[in-house]
Amino acid sequence: KAGVTQTPRYLIKTRGQQVTLSCSPISGHRSVSWYQQTPGQGLQFLFEYFSETQRNKGNFPGRFSGRQFSNSRSEMNVSTLELGDSALYLCASSLYRVDTGELFFGEGSRLTVL
Amino acid sequence: DQQVKQNSPSLSVQEGRISILNCDYTNSMFDYFLWYKKYPAEGPTFLISISSIKDKNEDGRFTVFLNKSAKHLSLHIVPSQPGDSAVYFCAASTLAGNQFYFGTGTSLTVIP
Numbered sequence: 001k002a003g004v005t006q007t008p009r010y011l012i013k014t015r016g017q018q019v020t021l022s023c024s025p026i027s028g029h030r031s032v033s034w035y036q037q038t039p040g041q042g043l044q045f046l047f048e049y050f051s052e053t054q055r056n057k058g059n060f061p062g063r064f065s066g067r068q069f070s071n072s073r074s075e076m077n078v079s080t081l082e083l084g085d086s087a088l089y090l091c092a093s094s095l096y097r098v099d100t101g102e103l104f105f106g107e108g109s110r111l112t113v114l
Numbered sequence: 115d116q117q118v119k120q121n122s123p124s125l126s127v128q129e130g131r132i133s134i135l136n137c138d139y140t141n142s143m144f145d146y147f148l149w150y151k152k153y154p155a156e157g158p159t160f161l162i163s164i165s166s167i168k169d170k171n172e173d174g175r176f177t178v179f180l181n182k183s184a185k186h187l188s189l190h191i192v193p194s195q196p197g198d199s200a201v202y203f204c205a206a207s208t209l210a211g212n213q214f215y216f217g218t219g220t221s222l223t224v225i226p
Contacts, residue, residue, distance in 0.1 A: 004157070033213065033214075035216070040123075040218060041218060042116075042118075042120075042203060042216045042217055042218035042219050043158075043203060043205075043216035044216075045213045045214070045215070045216075048213055056213045058213070090157055090158070092157075102148060102160040102163065103148075103150075103158075103160070103214065104160070105150075105157030105158045105159070106157050107155070107156055107157045108157055
């Protein structure tokens with residue numbers, strides 16, 4: 001069965017612009033989480049959606065937002081990009097609860113902000 | 115505030131020897147722990163997990179040990195193989211927490 005698909009894989013933006021990243025979870029998975037990976041910081045939790053509802057949010061500024069659609073696909077948006085937003089953004093899906101099962105990760109979207 | 119810490123950014127081991135990757139956590143409410151492996155240009159993949167009711171879980175060459183009193187877990191890989199060279203992340207969660215807390219990762223290099 002198809003894995004988690006993230007698009008685009010790579011993108012370059014300039015400061016002040018905004019970006020939208022997309023994630024299609026594994027079929028049947030209803031939970032989608034987003035993480036930011038930067039060197040030395042590991043994976044930082046952004047937010048988690050389940051059945052179109054945001055259940056949890058990490059410690060990121062309001063410029064980072066997300067949503068989930070009825071088909072469980074999810075998007076995240078970053079507005080007014082800053083240099084420090086350059087990172088690998090990872091999407092992960094799981095069947096129901098994220099706390100008692102494994103997460104299945106996509107390959108990530110590599111964002112470079114110039 | 116980093117609730118899950120991997121204090122060794124890198125580790126080198128000879129092929130065939132044991133690799134031991136360590137992870138410490140600060141939140142005593144964590145009750146489920148996982149290890150993920152990540153190759154460059156790929157997303158992390160699940161390796162092994164352990165719940166707080168156990169102190170050991172094995173899966174082939176991989177064993178995870180949990181010491182709740184010390185808030186410490188470790189991943190043992192025996193014997194280590196060159197294909198094990200990757201970045202390893204430990205992660206922890208609380209019941210109904212709806213998120214995992216990840217460490218900063220340890221880059222393992224297995225030398226042939």
